[in-house]
Structures are given as C-alpha cells and as structure tokens.
Amino acid sequence: MSLDGFTFEESWDEKRRRAEKIVEILMRTHPREKLLIGDPYRTLIHCIISQRMRDEVTYRVWEELFKKYGDIETIANTPVDEMREFLRKRGVGLWKTKGEWIVKASRIILEKYGGKVPDDIKELMKLPGIGRKCANIVLAYGFGRQAIPVDTHVNRISKRLGLAPPRVPPEKVEEYLMELIPKEKWIYVNHAMVDHGRSICRPIRPKCESCPLKELCPYAKGLVRDEDIK
Numbered sequence: 675m676s677l678d679g680f681t682f683e684e685s686w687d688e689k690r691r692r693a694e695k696i697v698e699i700l701m702r703t704h705p706r707e708k709l710l711i712g713d714p715y716r717t718l719i720h721c722i723i724s725q726r727m728r729d730e731v732t733y734r735v736w737e738e739l740f741k742k743y744g745d746i747e748t749i750a751n752t753p754v755d756e757m758r759e760f761l762r763k764r765g766v767g768l769w770k771t772k773g774e775w776i777v778k779a780s781r782i783i784l785e786k787y788g789g790k791v792p793d794d795i796k797e798l799m800k801l802p803g804i805g806r807k808c809a810n811i812v813l814a815y816g817f818g819r820q821a822i823p824v825d826t827h828v829n830r831i832s833k834r835l836g837l838a839p840p841r842v843p844p845e846k847v848e849e850y851l852m853e854l855i856p857k858e859k860w861i862y863v864n865h866a867m868v869d870h871g872r873s874i875c876r877p878i879r880p881k882c883e884s885c886p887l888k889e890l891c892p893y894a895k896g897l898v899r900d901e902d903i904k
C-alpha cells in the first residue's frame with residue numbers, strides 16, 4: 675500500500691486510528707435499525723436494476739418484478755425480450771442490456787450453481803451484469819459477509835477523507851479501506867457512507883460546516899480538492 679498522495683503528515687498507524695474514529699462517528703450518525711441482510715438472489719437482481727438508476731425507481735421496479743415473476747425459475751424461463759419490455763415500460767435505463775443480464779444470470783445460477791447464488795466474489799463476477807461493486811453488495815447485503823462495496827459515494831467520501839489516494843480506481847479504494855478499517859466494521863461502511871453522501875457529504879457543495887467529521891477531514895481543511903479526485 676502506498677501512502678503517496680494522501681499522507682497529510684500522518685503515519686499509517688495514525689491514519690488507521692483516524693479511519694476507525696471516522697467509521698465510529700459515521701455509524702453513530704447514520705444508524706440503521708438493522709442491515710437488510712437476507713436474500714442473495716433478490717439482492718443481485720436489485721443491483722442489476724439499480725445501475726445508473728434512482729433508488730426509488732429501482733425499488734419500485736424490483737418489487738414489481740418479483741410480484742409478477744415470483745422466483746428464479748420463472749425469471750430464468752422468461753424470454754429475454756419480455757423481460758426487456760417489462761423494464762422498458764417502467765422507465766428503466768439500459769433496459770435492453772439489463773433485461774438480458776437478469777434472465778441470463780438467473781439461468782446460469784440455476785444451471786451452474788443449482789439455483790443458489792455463489793458466495794464467492796470471483797464466481798459472482800462471472801455472472802452477466804455483476805461487476806466488483808455488485809458482487810460485494812451481494813456478499814454484504816445478501817449473505818451478511820464483511821465486504822466493502824465501493825460505489826460513487828464511498829469512492830468520493832473516502833478520497834475527501836484521505837482514506838484512499840485521490841485518483842485510484844474503486845477496486846484500490848476497497849483495498850485501502852480494508853487495510854484501514856477493522857474487518858468487523860466493513861459491512862457498515864457502504865451504507866453509512868451512502869447515507870452520509872446523500873445527506874451531508876454531497877457531490878456538490880458538501881456541508882462541511884455541519885459535518886461531524888470535519889475535524890478529521892483533510893477536505894474540510896483544504897488539503898484535498900474535488901478537482902484532485904477521480
């Protein structure tokens with residue numbers, strides 16, 4: 675792990691202590707009654723629908739999809755064009771691709787994995803429509819495993835907070851966070867940062883003045899700028 679570009683005159687141990695404090699504060703500020711852990715297959719389908727979609731629309735379409743088609747067998751046996759049409763009528767972006775992914779991933783899970791979603795990141799990433807972020811979402815929210823899905827909020831906030839160098843790709847951000855944050859807290863990082871990113875650390879004009887992390891944040895001290903972040 676390189677410290678280039680985000681040392682802020684702190685050692686790795688100091689950075690680790692700061693990361694732990696940050697996660698504790700985030701967990702206090704953005705608690706959830708309980709993490710929604712449960713059904714890996716439904717989580718996977720949710721993740722495919724959600725790509726480049728607003729949460730409310732994703733949730734509504736996902737609910738309707740399971741109401742109409744019920745289970746993996748029915749979805750796997752649905753013609754791709756019908757699934758595409760279902761998504762298109764409900765305003766889902768990339769409906770052609772997603773329709774195909776949903777049906778094909780379901781067929782593969784049935785045929786290759788006996789109807790059970792694999793709980794291994796490499797196997798998950800072989801499924802159509804499942805990149806590293808979705809695979810980690812399935813592991814964390816589907817299986818309840820300790821994993822850190824890096825989405826746009828986690829990427830931006832980690833870099834503003836100096837927990838990852840400003841220009842590394844999301845898979846590297848994941849590695850830095852896994853090094854810095856104790857494993858038993860990984861599962862909270864995604865949802866806490868997503869909530870934080872929507873309410874306070876927004877993409878444009880973050881509310882640093884009212885942020886409980888401002889004392890711990892290089893961005894709030896002017897040491898990281900949005901122009902530096904990729």
Ligand code: SF4
Nearest residue numbers: 875880882885891893
């Ligand atoms: S201080 Fe500002 S940049 Fe840092 S986490 Fe809070 S809102 Fe984001």
